[in-house]
Amino acid sequence: MNARDDKIRQVVAELDAHVAEVEASVAALKALLASDEVPAEEEDPS
Amino acid sequence: MTDVTNETLRRWRQSQGWDVPRMARELRKAARDSGEDVAAHHGLVKMIPQWERGNRAPRERYRLLYLKIFTDALGGLPHGMDAVDLVLRLAEVRSRAASLPGPGQIRALEGAALAKPGQTMTPAEIRALAEQAIAHLHQVAGKLAELSALLGDDQAGQDKP
Numbered sequence: 001m002n003a004r005d006d007k008i009r010q011v012v013a014e015l016d017a018h019v020a021e022v023e024a025s026v027a028a029l030k031a032l033l034a035s036d037e038v039p040a041e042e043e044d045p046s
Numbered sequence: 047m048t049d050v051t052n053e054t055l056r057r058w059r060q061s062q063g064w065d066v067p068r069m070a071r072e073l074r075k076a077a078r079d080s081g082e083d084v085a086a087h088h089g090l091v092k093m094i095p096q097w098e099r100g101n102r103a104p105r106e107r108y109r110l111l112y113l114k115i116f117t118d119a120l121g122g123l124p125h126g127m128d129a130v131d132l133v134l135r136l137a138e139v140r141s142r143a144a145s146l147p148g149p150g151q152i153r154a155l156e157g158a159a160l161a162k163p164g165q166t167m168t169p170a171e172i173r174a175l176a177e178q179a180i181a182h183l184h185q186v187a188g189k190l191a192e193l194s195a196l197l198g199d200d201q202a203g204q205d206k207p
Binding site for chain 2: 004005007008009011012014015016018019021022023025026028029030032033
């Protein structure tokens with residue numbers, strides 16, 4: 001394992017972490033939108 | 047290649063911009079280069095979706111051909127089991143990076159979330175979440191460029207963001 005391979009592994013790990021952060025933030029934003037999709041209770045006609 | 051999921055095969059193929067017939071051609075080309083016999087093109091076109099869906103597992107000779115294509119496509123990496131793990135991880139994370147939304151799409155999500163009443167998060171928190179996502183998106187772009195430089199390949203243009 002040479003220094004270049006180690007560097008590639010390091011960059012892949014960092015890329016993985018940043019991708020995971022974006023995925024988590026986007027999932028949280030989408031969850032905020034989805035939370036509004038629960039149907040409202042029907043009004044009691046009586 | 048026991049740790050390669052069927053989903054990885056599909057995502058990696060799509061990250062290359064290859065449809066199933068192209069993947070079949072690449073497998074046949076890799077086989078031809080190494081003097082091996084493989085199924086005819088139309089047979090591979092049927093088998094590849096089955097492998098990707100997990101309906102059946104590729105036999106060893108096809109797993110080895112996939113590895114050869116993965117390694118060649120990423121270029122410059124050493125061979126060996128350790129390198130195989132790295133190649134597959136790299137392919138997987140690049141594929142995920144290519145699937146991320148762009149800054150404009152994140153801003154659109156932010157705007158839609160801010161416009162909705164009764165949120166569980168404050169507007170400041172929503173804005174901070176979007177800012178965080180975009181900041182990491184820039185980091186993703188930087189790391190992809192760094193990787194492309196390290197690998198000496200020309201795939202940066204295929205990656206988002």
